[in-house]
Amino acid sequence: MKEFIDYVLQFGNLNQQQIDLISKKATELELRKDDYYLEAGKVSRQFGFIVEGIARVSYYNNKSEEITKYFIDENNIVVDLESFDNEIPSIAYVQAMTNCKIVVFSKRDWQELLNTIVGWDAIVRKIISKALLQKVERISSIVAQDATTSYLTFLEKYPNLANRIPLSYLASYLGITQSSLSRIRKNIR
The missing domain is CATH 2.60.120.10 (Jelly Rolls)
Structure with missing residues (x-):
């Protein structure tokens, strides 16, 4: 409270x-x-x-x-x-x-x-x-924004959320497939 x-x-x-x-x-x-x-x-x-x-x-x-x-x-x-x-x-x-x-x-x-x-x-x-x-x-x-920029923007604005929500829901939010999100994540590491 x-x-x-x-x-x-x-x-x-x-x-x-x-x-x-x-x-x-x-x-x-x-x-x-x-x-x-x-x-x-x-x-x-x-x-x-x-x-x-x-x-x-x-x-x-x-x-x-x-x-x-x-x-x-x-x-x-x-x-x-x-x-x-x-x-x-x-x-x-x-x-x-x-x-x-x-x-x-x-x-x-x-x-x-x-x-x-x-x-x-x-x-x-x-x-x-x-x-x-x-x-x-x-x-x-x-x-x-394009998918990669959208993901990076999400990480920047909501750093405490990315590891707390399932990738499928994050992909849906970003308007991309889960496999596309996995590729993006792999490419920016």
Whole structure:
């Protein structure tokens, strides 16, 4: 919980009473590797923050191929905002790549925090803005480059992820085959 509070305090100030209320509303969720935090077709019912571990966001394209959109690691929020806010089914899967500890808030408790804590909505907007910018950066930095450059960019930006996720998912994220990724890795050693 301390990690989440420290993260939130980067975006605004809270007094001890507000921090205590936030802590009271939070629960800790533990996912084992390969468990799903959210599945496509289901409504996102919780706002989460990864304390420990890595999650993968994926979807299936029109050819029924699984595509990895991006990864979420420690000290980042995990939520399908469109599904959570509008109570509509998600189009994405969020799956634990490693064992994960996630601080979660139910929709009801999250709404109560928004209605109770003065300035919480402004803090949340800043947190969401940062998350959306990171999401765009994760995707756009890979799309416009050749495969080798994309892989090197990934290693540079996310050095702690490369050895913690399966190559098949990393290849999917980079938009290449696993054998192409293996060749690239072999050539840059």
